[in-house]
Amino acid sequence: MNTPYAPTYYAATANPVPNRPALQGEISADICIIGAGYTGLSTGLFLAEQGLKVVVLEAAKVGFGATGRNGGQIVNSFSRDIDAIERQVGHDAAKVFGQMAFEGNRIIRERISTYDIKCDLKNGGVFAAFTPKQMRHLEHQRKLWARHGHNTVDMLDKKQMSDVVGSDVYVGGSIDHSGGHFHSLNLALGEAAAIESLGGTIYEQSPVIRIERGAKPVVITELGRVNARTVVVAGNAYLGNLVPELSAKSMPCGSQVVTTAPLPADVAKSLIPNDHCIEDCNYLLDYYRLTGDNRLLYGGGVIYGARDPKNVEAIIRPKMLKTFPQLQNVKIDYAWTGNFLLTLSRLPQVGTLGEHNNIFYSQGCSGHGITYTHLAGKVLSEAIMGQRERFNAFAQLPHYPFPGGRLMRVPFTAVGAAYYSLRDKFGI
Template structure:
């Protein structure tokens, strides 16, 4: 049977030790079968195990193989489309529920790290950096919006203040969110997997779900085994493939690229990001960066629609890094990788149920680190019969991409080009 290793990323190279987990070779029974050992699946499994459910997790490759172990490692609040967009498209009660949940994912991460003593280099503080005065005006509005929902750990940064937290001349100002922050994303996933197992959960790696036999007690088939369950949680996101065709129709895998420098000396690292906050700019196709625990700069950006792997990732991202930090022109790049996230047309997550017993959450649209942890809690609540928060997500309207699967990539890329041009022209 094929063995799928981690990609050659900095995160895989610096991952904490983890056990070799077996592939599924038998027929097993469980209360809940979770498909996917990324953040959504692991968060769901943990919340369910804490409530006494028997949980089996199937992972096609290794824990955190997908976006959960490859992302920029930034704890960013809210959703890919902010609460004001939700307020305009749904009723006040639904908007209120979703707004209240917009800041919960980061709290869940911190609770997990503390409760299960997960070593993942957690640091507080995230900066939204405005390149134009228009973007700065948006951040001022965003601060007022978030404070309406009780989120108050925010500080607006003028041009002089932002240069105290990031040594970059590109920015007009920004907003600091002290409930944001950053982590080693793969080590967070590995720590959560260990927590799942400490509570009696079972994780099978190299065990892709190839078919779901739907019914009163669904059966999930893998190449060499099967799981009979009372409930199924589908948490494959951009790596789900066509296992559930009705989910694939309303979403599109996209790739984002990340590079990591060689370790920087202490003086240079501190000069770039003196408070060790993470940063993302406010462009539609945004750049994001932070320091690792061993003083490397991790810099990501760009989107490849349709999730093709670029031939030369460094050639795409290094110029972005040097535009922000020209002082790094002689610094070597040690790692470059790509990873896929799942995009929806609305840029809001898709949550729902197929029949009576198959639940799913997908389509974080690039905002997944915090949302996926919230999603696990919301899915677990729904399985226990507490569906109000689940329904608030499930009732969000979603539509297929124009042109179907054949044309969704070029149409979406055209839209992104338009917004990218607006970013460059400053309007």
């Protein structure tokens, strides 16, 4: 079965996409990576640069999942910030996370520059606050990041915020000058082409049906098999039940996105004068930016359990109009949903499977995956090459099952989210 891209803005405006064959027959490789999203592509590219023979197996097409459907925003740190990690692992152990929190951003920019990837990269990321409490959180974040050497954040009062976003719904915010945004799928396509330029091979329409574990693992698809020294599991929310012990401690969730018709240049500039990207500070946050062709891309909302909503526009359009009521009559050209993988701790899950330590995994970005996945590729590649300090730091983070098990994880999590949404609404 040939699985096409979802009908997203990214797929409709992608750079040329080569036809990649499905795996047929038996082959061998140093590294077999399951999943051609950012985690798999980043890992594969770092390893291909080291001269290893890399094979990537993708169930659909490069960037089919969250990688090709997200908001396209470069946001530093992790889904839970450095101080939350410090409370779990202690001050000394958390230092390595502080050093890594801003590295994914640098990796993305290095990839774009080194491989000349055309993906509409723009600079500047804004965090928007609705309440004084959220402003206090942003000031805390600015100081926290500065303690770890990241000094590119400035606070914005209400007047300054109005110069950044053409909306009166915010009391202020902050701007990370090192943040930014880009065309998500085109970045993935560029990274895939980079792997191939270094001798790596990517097979599409090749869902993995089984991993034979052992001293020499074998990855099996319907029509072929890969004998590899090392396997990397990088399916995230689209992994299914291929590895039951991973799916037991994570939950796919859906986020919804719309993209307007192209806006007149003066209208686009009035919405976001400096072409930054914006996300708000609510627990269930909204995020938006302008695309390279002057559309407003607006996303938000979470559907726990990753059911596809019947009408994405009906969910997101009211949110967009609350921020920008002046867009009342603007047409929506694209509307889609994409799944991310949530963990109970909201921190990534990293480790190895089995007794031979030759099957690696990274998953559970919890909605904060763009920079983390690029960092994860470097951390995984380091571990595979024998440098495990940073890998071990992630691997030692505890993995928790959701309350109520797989049957009750959706209602329990939805109740928790409703509680925090009410706190956002009332500013407490």
